[in-house]
Amino acid sequence: MLRKVVLGSVGVATLIPVVGAATPIKDDPPNPQKPPLMKPSDLPIYETPHADYVEKLKSKGKSDEVGYVRSMLLAPVRVVREQVQIIVDHTDRAKHSIQDQYTELQDKTGWIFKYLREEDNKQVRYGAVAMGGLTGFIFGLRGGIIRRVFYASATTTAMGYVCFPEETKDIMKSNSALAKQYVNIAYNFLYGDYITKDEVDEHSVPAP
Known part of the structure; x- marks a missing residue:
């Protein structure tokens, strides 16, 4: 904004810029105010207060609906x-x-x-193997003698493998060899081709 100022008696006019206070921005009221009724001649040309009021009501209704759903x-x-x-x-x-x-x-x-598996605990290890065999025997009480022997042998072997792993492996190998010998003897006995026990290792069971 410029203000015209006259200096002295000479009457020299000059323009001095004047800074006015800024108009504070007013926040929209929470509830829009309905404009008063106007005569057609009183309606403003560049403003539409009634239309603005309707738009504010619509936007406020939408925001209230969203807030309610939320x-x-x-x-x-x-x-x-x-x-x-x-x-x-x-x-x-x-x-x-x-x-x-x-x-x-x-x-x-x-x-x-x-x-x-410590060497100093042999008595404990023997007792553990015996308890394993007894446990298997108890599990097989409901069956016949074959089931009892099978369960007792299985649990004894398992505990023996825990307490005496190397000795148990050697026993298993020797028992496997002994079982193989008796199988060969039984096979040759059934089929009439009997051989002596010393010759068992030299023969094998033929494939069926």
């Missing part, structure tokens, strides 16, 4: 998120607990294996 969905969504977070926390705790128990079991099992 408020209705917020509570169930929050509950679902909390429940999911609780399940995830429980799952993590259970996972860590299982891992800790598994690690502890591995440590205990490794310690037991190491203890049972």
Whole structure:
């Protein structure tokens, strides 16, 4: 804005710029005010207060609808998120607990294996093998004598492999060789081609 100023008696006119205070920006009221009724002659040419009022009412109605839907969905969504977070926390705790128990079991099992294989604990190792055979015999009580012998032999062999791994391997090898000899003898006896025990190792069972 320029202001015309006359200096002195000479009457020299000059233009001095004048800075006015800025008009504060007014926020839209929460509830739009309905414009008063006007006569057709009083209606402004470049403004449409009634149309603006209708538009504000429409926009406010839409925002209220969105806010209502948001408020209705917020509570169930929050509950679902909390429940999911609780399940995830429980799952993590259970996972860590299982891992800790598994690690502890591995440590205990490794310690037991190491203890049972020490040379100074032969009496304990013999007792463990005997207990293994007795356990298998008890498991086979409901069956016949063959089942009892089978269960007792299996559990005795398993405990023997734990306590005496090398000795058990040697026994298994010798028993396999002995079983092979008796199978050859039985086969030759059934088919009439009998050979002596010393000749068993030189013969093998022919393929059927």
